[in-house]
Amino acid sequence: MRTLDEIKDRCVITDEGHWLWRGALRPDGRPNIFAPDYTRAEGQMRTQCGMRAVWHCVHQKAVPEGYRVYGTCDERACCNPAHVKCTSEVDYGAWLQRTGKFKGQTNRILANRAIGRQRAGLTPEQIVYVQTSEKTGIALAEELGVSTATLSKYRRGESIAVRASGGLFSGLIGGRP
Known part of the structure; x- marks a missing residue:
């Protein structure tokens, strides 16, 4: 996939505006796209995560040092460039905290x-x-x-993070009265 149009052609476009990748997926459900990689391969074709591939196709430059490319929607297979963001690690952490994306997992x-x-x-x-x-x-x-x-x-007496001697559920099993 050398261009964004080629990526879009391999996607199913939903009513909500998601571009759901129909090609290979990584074990975590994110797209695995063969595209130019300006960050690690000086623009040579390389397999990479879908969001990063989309960002590279749109901007045609390396991701800045200390920055992260990530999807802002809940669809892991989405390749819509409007749903892809590149920010500093600090801003990414603030976004995660603000959205509660990983809370309760x-x-x-x-x-x-x-x-x-x-x-x-x-x-x-x-x-x-x-x-x-x-x-x-x-x-x-x-x-x-x-x-x-x-x-x-x-x-x-504030710290309670100690190792259980017999494992996670050792206190539930045993001959204690």
Whole structure:
């Protein structure tokens, strides 16, 4: 697909104005389009995500460093250039927060919890040690390899992101009365 018209010809146009790609799709449902890639291949033809391919066909230049190309509609297979936007990572994050696009998605919630557990980095025994120790926060943070902010949360009892010893549902199963 060298031009936007070629991409449009491979799409089904809906009443809402979406251009739904009829070609190959990626596992997540986004279009997989062979088009000029000005960002990574200096304009040579290359398979890329549909939104990025559309942006390259329209603008015929590289995506600026620190910017992201994304679709603004709810149709993952949409290739309408009016539904494709290129903004900085900061603006993209603000847009995600404003629209709530990923809010309530179980896989994202679980991923964020896993990140929190990794950042926590202390076992329940270490947390008790932190809460009962008379050492300074700086000394304890250095000793345990965590930030002073994380340590302060443990001391105040605010941090609850700890690893369960037997798995996610270990407290539900077992011989406890």
